[in-house]
Amino acid sequence: MIHNEEFINEFVEEAETHLQMVENGLLAMDEGSRDKENINNVFRSIHSIKGTAGFFGLEKIVELAHVMENILGELRNDKIEPTAEMVDLLLNGNDSLKEMVDDVFNSAGYDVDDLINNMTNILKGENVCDVSSKDEIITSVDTQELVTKISKAQLEQIEQAKKHGHYLYKVKIGINRDIGAKEISPVLFFKKIQSVGEIVDSYTDISDVESIDSVMDSDVYFSFVFTTVLEKNLLPIALDIDSDSVEELDFGEALNKEIQSSEKLEKSKSVNSSETTDDKEDALVINTGDTIVSDHETDVILDNNENNEVSDLILKKSSTTAVVEDSVRVHVSLLNDLLNLASEMVLGRNQLLRNIEEYRKSIVGLDAILQNIDRVTTELQEKIMQTRMQPVGNVFNKMPRVIRDLSKKLGKEVDLNIEGSHVELDKSIIESLSDPLTHLIRNAVDHGLETPDQRKKVNKSTVGQVDLKAYHESGYVHIDIIDDGAGIDSERIKKKAIDKGLINEVDLKNMNEQEILQLLMMPGFSTADQITDVSGRGVGMDVVKTNIEKLGGTIEIKTILGEGTTFRMILPLTLAIIPSLIVEVSQFKFALPQVNLQEMVRLKEGDESKKIEYVHNAQVLRLRGKLLPIVDLGEVLGLRSFKEKEVNKEFDGITRILVLKVGSKRFGLVVDSIYDEEEILVKPLPKYFKNCQCYSGVTIMGDGKTAMILDPEGIVNKASLRFMDEQVKASEAEVDDQLNELKELQNMLIFKCSGDETFGIDLSLVSRVEEITKNDIDKVGNKEYIQYRGDALRVVRPENYLPVSKKDHSPEKLYVIIPKLVKNPIGIIIEKIHDTMMTSIHLNQEDIKGRGLLGSTILNNKIVLLVNIYELFEMVSPEEYENESLKNRSGEKTILLAEDTPFFARLTKNYLEWAGYNVLLTENGEQALEVLKEKPVDLVLSDIQMPVMDGLDLVRSIRKNAKLNELPVIALTSMTSDKDKQLGMQAGFDYYEFKLDKASILYTLKKALSKEVK
Structure with a gap:
C-alpha cells in the first residue's frame, strides 16, 4: 500500500497547479475580462481543490474554497458583477489557500474566518434571485427551511440535472476501503468521479480522525450528492465501488430527507447556513477523451441516443479507461540520479571510444557496436535531460500578480506583456530564476516607469509598458525585461558611484557606456533618492548578477534616456552536459563551451593581409572590415607571454584564433592547438578555485585526464577587454540585422x-x-x-x-x-x-x-x-570532366560575380574558373558598379537578394549607363518563380538562371558571350 504522505504530496502538487490557474484567471478578471470560459476555469479549479481536500478532511481548505466557489458561481451565472474589491478578496483567499496547501499538515490551525465573513458579506450585498422559483423541483419541503440547508445555486444545479434526464444519488465511500485498499490516490479518484458526473455537495466525517496521518488508517467516510446520466447499476462499475455505497435519491421528498439527515448539515457553520449562493459547473463532465461536454450539448446527446446505447458507451469507457493517465509522477531525486548516471555514462562512452579506437579496423563488427553505443548513449542522455526541462512560464506566470500589487501600491498604471512562456530551461535554472526575475520586475515598475502625471508631461501614455520575453539565440535562452520608462541617466550613475567611493574619477573617464551601466551591479549601489520597501535599498542588483553568474549566465543592460531600459539575462539551457571544443595552450588542455564559439580563424606567418595588429597597445584582428579584440589564452592564464609564443621552437607559424561571443561582445581567443569536439560532464570547481575568473568548472575527458572548463565571460573580465560604446554597437547591430534579413x-x-x-x-x-x-x-x-x-x-x-x-x-x-x-x-x-x-x-x-x-x-x-x-x-572522373572543361572554355573572358553569400560565391567561382573564366568577386551591387568603373568586364552574373544594393537595382543602373547598357547581365538566384523571373527580366536581365545549375549556367554564359542575347 502506498504511504499516506505520497497521497498528500500528490494533492499538494495538484492543488498548486489549480491555484496558479485561479490566480491567472482572477488577474484576467481584474483587467476587465468578462470571458465566461475564464470564470468557468477558475470555478473548476476551486471546485477540484475543495472536492479533493474533502477526502482528507481538510476542513479549513474546504470552507474557504466553498465560499469562494459561491462567489464564482454567482459571477458565472451573471447574478453579480466583478468589482476590484471582490477580485482583491478572491486573490487574498487564493493566497490563503496557497499558504494552507504549502503547510497542509498544519492547515487546521489557520484562521480564515475574517476572509470567509468578508466574502459572505459581498454575497449578502448582492441582489440574488428569489428561491421561490424552485418550488417545482422540491415540492414537499418548506422553501425557507431548505435555504438554510442547501444553497440556491445547488438547487439550480439539481433543476438542470432533472431537465437533462440525470439521476440523483447519494454516494458514501470509505477512504480506506474504496481508495487505500485499491492503491489509487484520492486525487485520481476525484478525477474519476468528475469524469462521469457532477458533485452537488460533499462531506467528510472526520470525527474519529486524530490527525491527518491517520486519515488512510481510519475508516473515514466521504459522502457526496451526485448527478449523472448513469443508471444505478452502472455507477458502482464506473467508480469501482460496492453497490451498497450508492443510494438513489428522489428529486422531491427523498432528496430533502437525505440531505437533512447528513452529518454535514447537522454540523454546518453559520456561514454556510446564511443566504449565500453556491453553484457547481454548468458543464456536466462526461469523459469523452479530451472533450468536456456542456449542458446543452449533453441534452442533444441524450435526445439523440437511446438510454441503453448511452449506458453501453459509458460502461465500456469506465471499464477500460476510467483512470488511464498519460503521465506519471516521478520524484525529483530519481531524475537527479538518472541525470548523474547518464552523465557518467557519457564520460564512460568517451573513454571507451578513445581507448578502443585502434582496434576498430582490426575487429570485424566492432565499429558498428561502438556506433550503436555512441548513438544510444547520446539519445538516452538527451531524453533524460528533457525530463528536467520546464517552461519559463512556471516563473513568468507569477509576475502578473507582482505587477498588479506593485502598481496599486505605487499608484502607477502598468501593462505587462509576456512572450515565450513555452521556452524551456533546466529545472535547476528555473528554480533559481524566480528571485532575480522578481527583483528586476520590481525595479522596472519602481525605478523604471514614471507616475501617470510624469508620463503625461512627456507625452507618454499614462499606462506604462513592461515586456517580459524569453527566446532562444545562439544556444542560450535570453530573457528580456523591458520597460518604456525614463531610462537610466549615466551621468547620475557616475555621480553616485563617486559619492559612494565605489570608483575614482580617473577610472570613470576611461569607462564606456556599458561599463558605466554595469556599476549598477556593484554591491551597495543604488540610484534611488529614497529607500523604499519595494526596491532601491542599495542591495539586490549585485545579488541578481551573482545569482545569474552562478547559473553560468550573464546580464546586460541597455538604456535610452527618456525611452526605456532593457535588462537581458542570458542563460544556458542546462548545467549538466555540454558540447565543448578541446583546445591546448602550453601543453595544457582546456574545454571551451561550443555555445560561445562562432568561427575559427587561422593566420599564417608572413601573411600581411591577415595579421594581428596593435591599437593603443591592445591586440586586434581586422576581420571582415571590423576590429576584433584579441586575447591570448596562455597569456591571460599566466602560462606564457605572447612574445614567448612567437619565439617558441614548437611554434609552427600558424596562429589559431577562436572567435567567441559572450552576450553582445565578440573577441578572439588565441590557442596553440585545436582538438576534437567532445560532450563533457560539468563538475563544480573545487573551493580553492572559486576566485579564478577564467574557469566555470572542471571535467574528465575521454582519455581520463582532467581539464578546466573555460568561462569566456571571465576571460573578458580578467583580460580587461574594452569594447565599443553601446551606441556604436547598437548601430552595428541594426546594420547586421538588416544584412541578416537579406x-x-x-x-x-x-x-x-x-x-x-x-x-x-x-x-x-x-x-x-x-x-x-x-x-x-x-x-x-x-x-x-x-x-x-x-x-x-x-x-x-x-x-x-x-x-x-x-x-x-x-x-x-x-x-x-x-x-x-x-x-x-x-x-x-x-x-x-x-x-x-x-x-x-x-x-x-x-x-x-x-x-x-x-x-x-x-x-x-x-x-x-x-x-x-x-x-x-x-x-x-577527371578525364571526363577535363574534356568537358575544354569544351566550355571561351578564351580569356572576365566575369564579374556579385554574390553576398560566401557559400554560393565560392561554389560559383570554382566552376567558373574550372570553365576557364577570370572571375572578379563582389558582395553587393554597389561594389559591382565600382568594379565596372575601373576594370573591363565581359559579363555580369548577379544575385538578386543582396545588402546595400540588390541585383535588380544593379541591372537597372547598368542599363541606365550609356557605357555599360549593352553589357550582358545574367541573374543568378534561388528565387525561381515565374513572378520573380518576370520582375528580373523587366528590370533588365538578359537571362535568369538557378544559381546551383552548373551545366545550364555555363551554357547560358557561352551563349551570352557569343552575343546571342535574348
Missing part, C-alpha cells in the same frame, strides 16, 4: 561518412536519398555500382577522395545521395543522416581546406564540412 537561407542536408567528420550539402543539389544495404552494392573492377530505376548507377564514397578520415568497416545499412543539376550523376554513399536544416551559412574558407571542399561552418555547435560535389565528381 541573407539567403540554405536548406542543408547534414550527414556522416565512415570517418569522424560531419558533412553538409545544399538540398537544392539533392534529387533524393535512397536507403540501401551493403549487399546492394556491386563491384566492377575498382568501381562500385547500385541498381537505380532499372539502370546501373555508379556510387562513390567521399572519404576516398576528400582530405578527411575514413574507416575500412561498412555497416549493414547505408544511404545514397542522388544528386541533381549535374550532367552525369554519381551516387554518394553515406553512413548516417544527422539532420536537415534551414540556415544561413557563415563560410570559413581558411582553416579547413582541400579539393572537393568549399570550406567549413558551425551548425548546432558542430563543425560541418561543406562538400563541393562538382569538384568531387571531377576527382572521381
Whole structure:
C-alpha cells in the first residue's frame, strides 16, 4: 500500500497547479475580462481543490474554497458583477489557500474566518434571485427551511440535472476501503468521479480522525450528492465501488430527507447556513477523451441516443479507461540520479571510444557496436535531460500578480506583456530564476516607469509598458525585461558611484557606456533618492548578477534616456552536459563551451593581409572590415607571454584564433592547438578555485585526464577587454540585422561518412536519398555500382577522395545521395543522416581546406564540412570532366560575380574558373558598379537578394549607363518563380538562371558571350 504522505504530496502538487490557474484567471478578471470560459476555469479549479481536500478532511481548505466557489458561481451565472474589491478578496483567499496547501499538515490551525465573513458579506450585498422559483423541483419541503440547508445555486444545479434526464444519488465511500485498499490516490479518484458526473455537495466525517496521518488508517467516510446520466447499476462499475455505497435519491421528498439527515448539515457553520449562493459547473463532465461536454450539448446527446446505447458507451469507457493517465509522477531525486548516471555514462562512452579506437579496423563488427553505443548513449542522455526541462512560464506566470500589487501600491498604471512562456530551461535554472526575475520586475515598475502625471508631461501614455520575453539565440535562452520608462541617466550613475567611493574619477573617464551601466551591479549601489520597501535599498542588483553568474549566465543592460531600459539575462539551457571544443595552450588542455564559439580563424606567418595588429597597445584582428579584440589564452592564464609564443621552437607559424561571443561582445581567443569536439560532464570547481575568473568548472575527458572548463565571460573580465560604446554597437547591430534579413537561407542536408567528420550539402543539389544495404552494392573492377530505376548507377564514397578520415568497416545499412543539376550523376554513399536544416551559412574558407571542399561552418555547435560535389565528381572522373572543361572554355573572358553569400560565391567561382573564366568577386551591387568603373568586364552574373544594393537595382543602373547598357547581365538566384523571373527580366536581365545549375549556367554564359542575347 502506498504511504499516506505520497497521497498528500500528490494533492499538494495538484492543488498548486489549480491555484496558479485561479490566480491567472482572477488577474484576467481584474483587467476587465468578462470571458465566461475564464470564470468557468477558475470555478473548476476551486471546485477540484475543495472536492479533493474533502477526502482528507481538510476542513479549513474546504470552507474557504466553498465560499469562494459561491462567489464564482454567482459571477458565472451573471447574478453579480466583478468589482476590484471582490477580485482583491478572491486573490487574498487564493493566497490563503496557497499558504494552507504549502503547510497542509498544519492547515487546521489557520484562521480564515475574517476572509470567509468578508466574502459572505459581498454575497449578502448582492441582489440574488428569489428561491421561490424552485418550488417545482422540491415540492414537499418548506422553501425557507431548505435555504438554510442547501444553497440556491445547488438547487439550480439539481433543476438542470432533472431537465437533462440525470439521476440523483447519494454516494458514501470509505477512504480506506474504496481508495487505500485499491492503491489509487484520492486525487485520481476525484478525477474519476468528475469524469462521469457532477458533485452537488460533499462531506467528510472526520470525527474519529486524530490527525491527518491517520486519515488512510481510519475508516473515514466521504459522502457526496451526485448527478449523472448513469443508471444505478452502472455507477458502482464506473467508480469501482460496492453497490451498497450508492443510494438513489428522489428529486422531491427523498432528496430533502437525505440531505437533512447528513452529518454535514447537522454540523454546518453559520456561514454556510446564511443566504449565500453556491453553484457547481454548468458543464456536466462526461469523459469523452479530451472533450468536456456542456449542458446543452449533453441534452442533444441524450435526445439523440437511446438510454441503453448511452449506458453501453459509458460502461465500456469506465471499464477500460476510467483512470488511464498519460503521465506519471516521478520524484525529483530519481531524475537527479538518472541525470548523474547518464552523465557518467557519457564520460564512460568517451573513454571507451578513445581507448578502443585502434582496434576498430582490426575487429570485424566492432565499429558498428561502438556506433550503436555512441548513438544510444547520446539519445538516452538527451531524453533524460528533457525530463528536467520546464517552461519559463512556471516563473513568468507569477509576475502578473507582482505587477498588479506593485502598481496599486505605487499608484502607477502598468501593462505587462509576456512572450515565450513555452521556452524551456533546466529545472535547476528555473528554480533559481524566480528571485532575480522578481527583483528586476520590481525595479522596472519602481525605478523604471514614471507616475501617470510624469508620463503625461512627456507625452507618454499614462499606462506604462513592461515586456517580459524569453527566446532562444545562439544556444542560450535570453530573457528580456523591458520597460518604456525614463531610462537610466549615466551621468547620475557616475555621480553616485563617486559619492559612494565605489570608483575614482580617473577610472570613470576611461569607462564606456556599458561599463558605466554595469556599476549598477556593484554591491551597495543604488540610484534611488529614497529607500523604499519595494526596491532601491542599495542591495539586490549585485545579488541578481551573482545569482545569474552562478547559473553560468550573464546580464546586460541597455538604456535610452527618456525611452526605456532593457535588462537581458542570458542563460544556458542546462548545467549538466555540454558540447565543448578541446583546445591546448602550453601543453595544457582546456574545454571551451561550443555555445560561445562562432568561427575559427587561422593566420599564417608572413601573411600581411591577415595579421594581428596593435591599437593603443591592445591586440586586434581586422576581420571582415571590423576590429576584433584579441586575447591570448596562455597569456591571460599566466602560462606564457605572447612574445614567448612567437619565439617558441614548437611554434609552427600558424596562429589559431577562436572567435567567441559572450552576450553582445565578440573577441578572439588565441590557442596553440585545436582538438576534437567532445560532450563533457560539468563538475563544480573545487573551493580553492572559486576566485579564478577564467574557469566555470572542471571535467574528465575521454582519455581520463582532467581539464578546466573555460568561462569566456571571465576571460573578458580578467583580460580587461574594452569594447565599443553601446551606441556604436547598437548601430552595428541594426546594420547586421538588416544584412541578416537579406541573407539567403540554405536548406542543408547534414550527414556522416565512415570517418569522424560531419558533412553538409545544399538540398537544392539533392534529387533524393535512397536507403540501401551493403549487399546492394556491386563491384566492377575498382568501381562500385547500385541498381537505380532499372539502370546501373555508379556510387562513390567521399572519404576516398576528400582530405578527411575514413574507416575500412561498412555497416549493414547505408544511404545514397542522388544528386541533381549535374550532367552525369554519381551516387554518394553515406553512413548516417544527422539532420536537415534551414540556415544561413557563415563560410570559413581558411582553416579547413582541400579539393572537393568549399570550406567549413558551425551548425548546432558542430563543425560541418561543406562538400563541393562538382569538384568531387571531377576527382572521381577527371578525364571526363577535363574534356568537358575544354569544351566550355571561351578564351580569356572576365566575369564579374556579385554574390553576398560566401557559400554560393565560392561554389560559383570554382566552376567558373574550372570553365576557364577570370572571375572578379563582389558582395553587393554597389561594389559591382565600382568594379565596372575601373576594370573591363565581359559579363555580369548577379544575385538578386543582396545588402546595400540588390541585383535588380544593379541591372537597372547598368542599363541606365550609356557605357555599360549593352553589357550582358545574367541573374543568378534561388528565387525561381515565374513572378520573380518576370520582375528580373523587366528590370533588365538578359537571362535568369538557378544559381546551383552548373551545366545550364555555363551554357547560358557561352551563349551570352557569343552575343546571342535574348
